[in-house]
Structures are given as C-alpha cells and as structure tokens.
Amino acid sequence: MLRRDVFLGIDGGGTHSTAIAVDLEGNVLAKVIGESINYYSLGMKRARHHLIQIMDQILEKVKIESFESVYIGNSALSQEATAAMIDEFTSGIIKSGSVYMHSDSYIALIAMTIGKPGILIISGTGSMGIAKGLTDELLNIGGWGYLLGDYGSAYHIALQGIQAAVAAEEGMSKATMLKEALKRYFAALDMRDLIDKFYNPPLDRHIIAGFASEVAKCAEQSDEVALKLVKQAAHDLANHALELEKRLNIQGVPIGASGSVFTKNNYIFDEFKGLLEQNCPFSAVRLIDFPPEFGAIFACFHENKILLEPSIQQRMKLTYELLKEE
Structure with missing residues (x-):
C-alpha cells in the first residue's frame, strides 16, 4: 500500500456516522457512511463494532494502512474526550499518529466558524x-x-x-x-x-x-x-x-x-x-455551508498546526461534491 499523509474526520451523529479521508491539499479521497458510534446509547462494544466497519471501509477505499491524524466528533460527548476515553473507544481499531475526539456539535460549529465566534443550533x-x-x-x-x-x-x-x-x-x-x-x-x-x-x-x-x-x-x-x-x-x-x-x-x-x-x-x-x-x-x-465532517478535518488540521488556507477549504468542497456524484 502507498504511504501518504492522509487525515480522517468522522462525524459520529446519533443516527449514523460519516467519515472522510482528506490529503494535505484538501482533496477528499473517500467518504463512508456507517452506523452510529455513540457508545452511551449503543454501549461500548456495539459502538466499537460500528467503528471497525467504518475504518475497514475507508482504509479499503483509500488504499493505505494508517492515517497521519484522526479527529472524531461523537454524539456521546459534550466536551473534549480524555486520553483514557479515546483509548477505550479506539484502541486496536484506529492506526494513526494521533487521535482526537470531541462532541459532534463541536465539529459542526468548527465547520461553520473555523474557530471564530459563532452560534450553531x-x-x-x-x-x-x-x-x-x-x-x-x-x-x-x-x-x-x-x-x-x-x-x-x-x-x-x-x-x-x-x-x-x-x-x-x-x-x-x-x-x-x-x-x-x-x-x-x-x-x-x-x-x-x-x-x-x-x-x-x-x-x-x-x-x-x-x-x-x-x-x-x-x-x-x-x-x-x-x-x-x-x-x-x-x-x-x-x-x-x-x-x-x-x-x-x-x-x-x-x-x-x-x-x-x-x-x-x-x-x-x-x-x-x-x-x-x-x-x-x-x-x-x-x-451551514460545510457538513460536520469538514469540521472534524478543520479541527484535525488545527491540532496538527496545519494552516487551513481558503484554497484547501474550496478544494475539499469541490472534491466532496464530485464524490457524491459517483
């Protein structure tokens, strides 16, 4: 498999989850829609099983073995997850240099404001x-x-x-x-x-x-x-x-x-x-202009100190739309 810097963003809503793989230039390489990963409503075992299914599909589509960094928005959370919680949920499932997790509402807000002041309902x-x-x-x-x-x-x-x-x-x-x-x-x-x-x-x-x-x-x-x-x-x-x-x-x-x-x-x-x-x-x-899974990528770039240029945002939007047409 090819080695490349690919980032993964997951919007884990209460009904279903959407994952996108994006490279440094903002190309959306793959998209997967899976079941909910809310471990409070489903239980940890079932939520982890759904995460495994999502990861298997996205890795197969992108043809890589691991991600540079992963950011998950999870409807089970109301604040940033602790390292222990991230490990309990993702250990043995996600291969990545770093994994971050916050609420699904947080990544939706970031998709809208890109870190600036704002309100999202x-x-x-x-x-x-x-x-x-x-x-x-x-x-x-x-x-x-x-x-x-x-x-x-x-x-x-x-x-x-x-x-x-x-x-x-x-x-x-x-x-x-x-x-x-x-x-x-x-x-x-x-x-x-x-x-x-x-x-x-x-x-x-x-x-x-x-x-x-x-x-x-x-x-x-x-x-x-x-x-x-x-x-x-x-x-x-x-x-x-x-x-x-x-x-x-x-x-x-x-x-x-x-x-x-x-x-x-x-x-x-x-x-x-x-x-x-x-x-x-x-x-x-x-x-909001961008879907919540974009917010997960924006947050992932921020955590990795990667400047989110307007050109990257627009390329994500364009390539995301092209994926929807396939």
Whole structure:
C-alpha cells in the first residue's frame, strides 16, 4: 500500500456516522457512511463494532494502512474526550499518529466558524445549541436527550404529531390530517394496529423521529394542528439561539443551523430565521455551508498546526461534491 499523509474526520451523529479521508491539499479521497458510534446509547462494544466497519471501509477505499491524524466528533460527548476515553473507544481499531475526539456539535460549529465566534443550533433526531466567543470556552444548551428534553428535535416533533393523531382518533382533540399520515407512514390499516407496530418489539426512536417530515408536510398543507407543532419547534430552537446570544454578549455574532429538521423542512427554518432576524438584527442567520465532517478535518488540521488556507477549504468542497456524484 502507498504511504501518504492522509487525515480522517468522522462525524459520529446519533443516527449514523460519516467519515472522510482528506490529503494535505484538501482533496477528499473517500467518504463512508456507517452506523452510529455513540457508545452511551449503543454501549461500548456495539459502538466499537460500528467503528471497525467504518475504518475497514475507508482504509479499503483509500488504499493505505494508517492515517497521519484522526479527529472524531461523537454524539456521546459534550466536551473534549480524555486520553483514557479515546483509548477505550479506539484502541486496536484506529492506526494513526494521533487521535482526537470531541462532541459532534463541536465539529459542526468548527465547520461553520473555523474557530471564530459563532452560534450553531443543531436539530436532527435530537437537538442542542453550541456557541464560541472570543476565547476557546464553549457554551452549550439543550442536548438533554429524548427523555429529558430535545425540544424542537425531529423526535419531539414526531412524538407530538403522533400523540395529536391519537387524540384526534379518540375525539379528544381537533381533527387533523396527521391521523391519515400516521397510518400511511407506519403502514397501518387501522389506528389500533399502531399499538403492535410501536411496542412489539419497541420501535427505535430514530424511526419514530422520521415521522417529523410528515408533520411538516401536513403543516405545508395548512393543517392547523401540524402548523402549531412546527411553529412551536421553530420557536424552541430560536430560543436556544437567543439564550446563547445573551450568554455570549457579542452583538452581530453569526447564527448557523444544521441538521435534518432545518434542511428538510423549509417552513421550520424560515420561521426560525424570521424570529432571529427580528430579535438579533445584526446577526446573519443561515444554514451551514460545510457538513460536520469538514469540521472534524478543520479541527484535525488545527491540532496538527496545519494552516487551513481558503484554497484547501474550496478544494475539499469541490472534491466532496464530485464524490457524491459517483
């Protein structure tokens, strides 16, 4: 196998993981999508197994035996991992001169700000916000998980939509398109069929979270109940950003949005953006330009004292897009 300086960045989200291999010039050599590596929700053994699968695939694609350096964003974390934790998770799996690990939200923030001040709100299966000011201190909000919070997340939106449909079926709430959408989405002939589908065996929360897109579709068709739910989700996420902006106390700091709730639901993002533009008129509000796995590479370059030139960023973007077309 050829020896070359190749860096690996991994975005280990709650639902799936994305890994990219990049050389010093910024060429994205390979991309692999694997399963989640969150060892808190999956357990260490299963998470390590998923990491092995990812590493086997990416090494095969790049045709090398080891990486110069590796940076992992892991949804199991809320701060930088200790050397002991990195070793427990990656020992015997990753061959590299150095391995770093932080939260998946951190690498998403770095993808947006490249180390400058900024606020990022993330909403996928779960939700949270992260911000960086003029120092290296990070501020966090949300990220409590599906049992304790995750307001504005796909799971939260979906569960509320499901409960609204059930309430309508029982005649205890307003009629809503969500009822038919629920039966259609989970292939149930009758509402009572849902009991078996949800509990026997228990339905994975990531599958439940997928129903959020159906709630958004019903909202786009002016369903009153669905509209109320997605509007509340946008308000919850905007409030996350407003609280972080207050804590930072920096006027005009950019605010980014990331995750499937924003990228797949125009209504929610537009409502979110509108609320923030009213309350933070000097802040630019936008979807992030680079995916979180780019942030892992940016952080990896930083740790290895490699200057991240604009030309490298653009080459990463171009070659990443070319990989998607293959």
